[in-house]
Amino acid sequence: MSDVQLKGADRTVLVHLDSFNLTEREEPEEFKELAFSAGAEIVSFVSIGRTQPTARYLIGSGKAQELRELVAEQQADLVIFNLSLTPSQERNLERTLDCRVVDRVGLILDIFAQRAQTYEGKLQVELAQLEHISTRLVRSRTDLSRQQGGIGLRGPGETQLETDRRLLRVRMRQIKARLEKVRNQRELARRSRKRAEIPAVSLVGYTNAGKSTLFNAMTSATVYAADKLFATLDPTVRKIQVPDIGPITLVDTVGFIRHLPHKLVEAFRATLEESASADLLLHLVDAQAVERDEQIKQVNQVLKEIGAEQVPVLEVYNKVDLLESVKPHIQRNEQGKPHRVWLSAQTGQGIELLLQAVSELLAEDLFVAQVQLPHDLARLRARFFALSAVQQESHTEQGESCLSVRIPLIDLKRALSDEGVDYEEFVQRYVQQ
C-alpha cells in the first residue's frame, strides 16, 4: 500500500492542470483542500494551463524539467497531480522528478484509507487500492526476485512480478468474499428493519457538508431506542426517536465529491445504494460554501446514478452559525410541506426544527378509510382509539365495529405488525372500498 499512502506532512508540490476534458474541471481550491485533507504539507502550487497532453508525462517534457528543478529546490518528497495519470506516466514522472508521484485517484484513495472507520469501509478501500496498485506493478523488480528467497509463498520458477500479481489476486478474492458476507448481513438487517416498519432516514451530501456532525448531534440530542438489533451493524446506523413518529434509523453515509474516481464509486456503491431504499433523504448542504450550487448538483447527479431519485428529499442547509443574516428556520413549499431546514449541526441550533420537519414528512402518508373489524380484532380497535385515529364508529347488526379511521401509514403498519396482521391482507379483507 506504500505506493499510494501519503506519510503525514510530506513536503508536497501540487500540480494543477486545467483538464483537457471540460466537464472534469476542478477548482484549485478544492484540489488544495483535498491534498490538505490527506495531511500533505503544501510547499508549492504549480498551475499549468491547458496544453496538449503527452503520452510520456502528461505534461510536456520542458514542463517536466521545470518541475524537476522546483522539486529539488523545495526538497519535496511528493508531487500530486489533479488529474489521472496512466501507470507509465506516473513511473516516468517519478524517475524524472526523483520523488514520489501521486495522481488524483491515488490522493482520494489515500484520504479514504485514512478515514475509513468501519470494517466494510476498510475492506472497500483496500480493494480499491489493490486494484489501483495492480495496474501499477512493473517488471523492473523481476531481476531481484530469485535471490530474495520465498517466504513459502512463491511457486517454483515464478518471477517476483508473477508472485506479486498472484498474491494481489488472492488478497482481492479474499476481500471480495468478506465484503459479500458483510453485505449479506447488512441486507438481512435492512430487511428486518423494513419488516418492523421502522422508517429509514439517510444523510447524504457533499464531502465536508457536516453529515457526521449532524449525525452525532441527532443521535445524542435524542433518546436512544433499544439499539440491540443493530449492535453488530455498521456503527453509522443508529436508532433514534422522532417526535410523533417513534423510532427511526438514521444512516450516515460517505461524502460525495466531484469526479469520484470510478473505482471508488464502484467500491462504495453498495453503501450508497442503501440510500435508495430509504424513506427520506436528508441532503446536507454546506450553506456557506462558495461552490454550494455546484455541490448540490453533483450530489443530485450521484443520487440519480444510484437510483435514489424517487426518494423524498429534505434539504438541510448547515453551518448557519457562519452566516450573518440567517437564523435557523424551516422553509416550506406552496403546499406547506417542509423542503428546506436551515440549522447548525455544530452549535445544535435548529436541530429540533429538523426533527419536527422529519416528523411531518414521515407522517405525511396518511391512511384514511372506512374499516370493518371482526370481533377477533378487538385489540386493533382499541389500539386505533388509543392512537386517536378513530373519527367515527358505528356497529353492524352482528355487532362488528365500523370505524372511520385516519392514521399515519407508519402508525397503522406498526399497529398491524404488533397485532400480527399483514398490511395487504388488512386492506383486502377489512377496508371498505
Ligand SMILES: Nc1nc2c(ncn2[C@@H]2O[C@H](COP(=O)(O)OP(=O)(O)OP(=O)(O)O)[C@@H](O)[C@H]2O)c(=O)[nH]1
Ligand atoms: N461552523 C460550523 N462548522 C460545522 C458545522 N457542521 C460541521 N462543521 C464542520 O465542518 C467540517 C466537516 O464536518 P463533517 O461532519 O465531518 O462533514 P461530513 O459531511 O461528514 O464530511 P465527509 O464525511 O467528509 O463527507 C468539520 O470541521 C465540522 O466541524 C456547523 O454547523 N457549523
Ligand SMILES: [Mg+2]
Ligand atoms: Mg462524515
